[in-house]
C-alpha cells in the first residue's frame with residue numbers, strides 16, 4: 120500500500136511467522152507433513168547412493184559375488200526412482216501449499232481493501248496497488264516454498280551434526296560453537312538489509328507500474344501530443360531506480376554464503392589451535408580428531424544453506440507483514456451498531472422519491488472548509504439543480520449524501536432519518552448515480568446493465584435498455600447484449616456508454632437520483648438522446664442534478680447556486696435571472712459559450 124496502513128504496532132518477525140502458520144498454513148498440515156516427509160526421503164535416498172557404490176565395490180569388485188550383480192543394479196534403479204518420486208511429490212506439495220496460502224492471503228487482502236473508505240482507495244494509485252498485490256504475494260510465496268520447509272530441514276540436520284560434534288569431543292565442540300552467535304548475528308544483519316531492500320523494491324515496482332499504467336491510460340494524449348520520448352524517459356528513470364534496489368538485493372544474496380565461510384574459517388582456526396594444543400599435551404587421538412572434523416565440516420553445509428535461505432525468508436516476512444497490515448486495515452465509515460435500514464417513504468401520488476435535507480452542513484477534505492454551513496431542502500419526487508463555478512463543492516455534496524466522507528458539522532437526512540444512523544448498505548441502495556464518466560467493466564453489455572440489480576432477468580435488462588434509449592444500438596452490436604464491452608468500454612462511443620450507465624441506473628430503480636454533469640461530455644445529438652433517457656429515469660424520483668450547461672436545468676423545481684462552499688442564491692430559473700446575481704451571470708456566460716462538439 121502506498122498509504123501507511125492504520126495499525127498501531129508493527130508485527131515482529133515471530134508474530135508474522137506465527138500468523139502465517141495460523142492463518143494460512145495450519146489448514147494444510149497434511150500437505151506440510153507430506154512435503155517434509157518427501158524431502159527427508161529425498162535426502163535419505165541421496166545418502167543411499169554412496170552406500171550402494173560402497174556395496175558394489177565390496178561385493179562385486181572385491182569379493183566377486185555374482186549373485187549380487189542383479190539385485191544391486193535393480194537397487195540402484197530403485198533408489199533413483201524413489202528419489203525421483205519423492206522429489207516430485209515434495210516439490211509439488213510444498214509449492215502448491217505456498218500457492219494456496221498466497222492465493223488465500225491475496226483474496227483476504229482484496230476483500231479488505233475493497234471495503235475501505237473511498238478516501239483511502241483514492242490515496243493509492245491503481246497501478247501501485249496491482250503491483251504491490253502481486254509483488255508482495257510473490258515474495259511471500261517464495262519464502263513459504265523455498266523457506267519454511269527447507270529451513271526446518273536444515274535446522275534438523277544442523278542439530279544432528281552439532282550433537283555429533285559435541286559427543287565426539289565436547290570441549291573441542293564447545294570451542295567450535297563459539298562462532299555460531301557470530302553467524303547468527305551476521306545473518307540477522309543480512310536479513311534486516313534484505314527486508315529493507317524488499318520494501319524499497321516493492322515501492323519502486325509500484326512506482327514503475329504507476330508510470331506504465333498512466334502511459335497506457337493516456338495513450339491517446341501521448342500519441343496526439345507526441346509524448347513518446349517523454350514517456351520513455353519517465354519509464355527509464357523508474358527502471359533505473361528499481362534496478363539499483365534489485366542490484367542491492369543481488370549483492371546481499373551473493374554475500375550470504377561467503378559471509379558464513381568467513382566464520383567457518385574462524386572455526387577451523389579455533390579448532391586447529393585447540394586440537395593441536397590438546398594433541399601436543401597427549402589428550403587427543405588422531406581418529407577422534409578426524410571424526411570431529413568430519414562432523415564439523417558436515418555441520419557447515421546446513422549453516423551455509425540457512426544463510427542463503429534467510430534473505431529470501433526475510434523478504435517474504437516483510438511482504439507478509441505488509442499484506443497483514445493491509446488485511447487488518449478497517450474502514451472508518453461503517454454502519455453504526457444496531458442501525459436500522461433506511462426507509463424511504465411509500466410512494467404517494469406517483470412519486471418514488473424520498474425528501475433529502477442538508478442542515479447546516481460543514482465539511483473539509485483537509486484544512487480549508489469545502490462546504491460552509493450548507494442548508495438544502497429537496498422535497499420528495501422533485502428535481503433540484505446545483506450550479507456554481509468549478510471547485511465550488513457540488514460534487515462534494517453528492518459525496519456527503521452517499522456517505523463517502525463524514526461531516527464536520529450539521530446533519531443530512533432522508534425522509535427524516537439521519538444518514539449517519541441508518542445502515543450504509545440501505546443508504547447507498549436508495550441512491551442511484553449517473554456521472555460524467557460512465558464506468559463500464561470488461562464484461563458483456565447485459566452484465567454491465569445487470570450490475571444495477573444483481574439477478575435481474577434478461578427481460579428486465581432489455582426493458583431498462585429500452586427506457587435508456589440503448590436497446591437499438593445494443594442490437595446492432597456484433598453479439599447484441601452478449602457483446603463484450605472491452606477494456607474501459609473503449610469499443611463504444613461516449614453517448615453509448617452513458618446510455619448503458621443510465622440503463623444500469625434504471626434497473627437499480629433507486630428512489631433518489633444523483634446526476635453529476637451526466638451530459639457534459641456529449642455532442643448535441645448524443646446529448647438529446649441521453650437527455651431523453653434521463654428524463655424518463657428522473658420521473659417520480661427525487662433528483663439532484665449538477666450541470667455546467669444551465670440549459671439542462673432550467674426546468675428544475677429549485678436551483679441552488681453554490682460558490683466557494685456556500686449557498687449564495689436559490690429559487691427557480693426565472694427568479695434567479697430576475698435577481699441578476701451569480702446565476703444570471705453564469706447563464707449569460709453560458710449562452711455565449713460555444714456548444715462543445
Ligand SMILES: Nc1ncnc2c1ncn2[C@@H]1O[C@H](COP(=O)(O)OP(=O)(O)OP(=O)(O)O)[C@@H](O)[C@H]1O
Nearest residue numbers: 241484485489507508509510511512513514515516
Ligand atoms: N478527494 C478530495 N480530496 C481533497 N480535496 C478535494 C477532493 N475532492 C475535491 N476536493 C476539493 O474540494 C473543492 C470542491 O470540489 P468539488 O469536486 O466538490 O467541486 P465541484 O463544484 O464539483 O467542481 P466541478 O464543477 O469542477 O466539478 C475543490 O477545491 C477541490 O479541490
Ligand SMILES: [Mg+2]
Nearest residue numbers: 513514515635
Ligand atoms: Mg464536480
